[in-house]
Each structure stands twice: as structure tokens, then as C-alpha cells.
Amino acid sequence: MEVMQLVGIAMVSTILCLVIRKDRPEMANFVAITAGVIILLSVVMKLNFIVEGIQSLADKVNIPAMYISLIIKLIGICYIIEFAVSLCNDCGEKNIATKLEFGGKIIIMTMSFPILLSIVDTIISLI
Numbered sequence: 001m002e003v004m005q006l007v008g009i010a011m012v013s014t015i016l017c018l019v020i021r022k023d024r025p026e027m028a029n030f031v032a033i034t035a036g037v038i039i040l041l042s043v044v045m046k047l048n049f050i051v052e053g054i055q056s057l058a059d060k061v062n063i064p065a066m067y068i069s070l071i072i073k074l075i076g077i078c079y080i081i082e083f084a085v086s087l088c089n090d091c092g093e094k095n096i097a098t099k100l101e102f103g104g105k106i107i108i109m110t111m112s113f114p115i116l117l118s119i120v121d122t123i124i125s126l127i
Contacts, residue, residue: 006039029091036090040083067115074108081107 013035021028051072058068081104088097 002042006042009035009039032090033087036083036087067118070111070115074111077104077108077111 013031017028017031020031054072055065055068058065081100085097085101085104088094088100
């Protein structure tokens with residue numbers, strides 16, 4: 001049922017954008033951004049279930065909470081950057097979208113570095 005609501009919001013927004021775009025392109029961009037934010041916010045609430053499941057599995061396997069928290073943050077950053085890049089592309093700002101995507105990759109790389117160090121330390125201790 002929730003999928004149908006999301007599809008409905010997307011379809012109505014798309015049709016509205018198509019109708020408005022020829023007369024008021026700035027309003028069409030506003031409608032598209034608003035629809036995207038509504039869809040994003042409605043889906044974010046569902047992520048709590050997944051986060052709790054991942055934390056439960058991590059507790060069973062004795063993975064430090066710091067790593068699980070970091071991985072969840074990295075995944076969140078990926079989704080937020082992807083969403084923002086899509087919005088920039090929708091508004092015709094491909095240059096900004098490209099720079100944003102590059103910046104997101106750098107942030108993800110720097111944030112994931114402690115996990116890489118931990119993996120290398122584990123491999124070294126096994127040798």
C-alpha cells in the first residue's frame with residue numbers, strides 16, 4: 001500500500017511538473033523538489049527497522065557498536081548525496097551535481113578509513 005502512495009505522489013508530481021513547466025519552469029522545479037522531499041521523509045521513517053536489525057546482528061556477532069554506527073552513517077550519507085545529486089540534475093545544475101557527488105565520495109572515503117585500518121590490523125594480527 002505504501003508503495004502505491006509513493007508512486008501516486010511521484011506520478012501526480014510528474015504530471016503537474018509537465019503541465020506547469022512550459023509556463024512557469026521555476027514552479028515546476030519547486031514541485032519536483034517538494035515531491036522528492038515528501039517521498040524521502042516518508043521513506044526515512046522505515047529505516048529505523050533496518051537499523052535495529054543491523055544492531056541486533058552486530059550484538060550477536062560482537063562487532064563493536066562504533067563500526068556499526070559508522071557503517072549506518074556511511075549508508076545514510078550515500079543516500080542523502082544521491083538524493084541531492086538527483087535534485088541538482090533535475091534542476092539542470094549538472095556541474096553542481098558533479099561536484100556534490102565528488103565531495104560525497106571524499107567524505108565517504110575519509111569516514112570509512114577507520115574501518116579499513118581495523119581490517120588491516122586484523123589481517124596483520126592473523127599473519
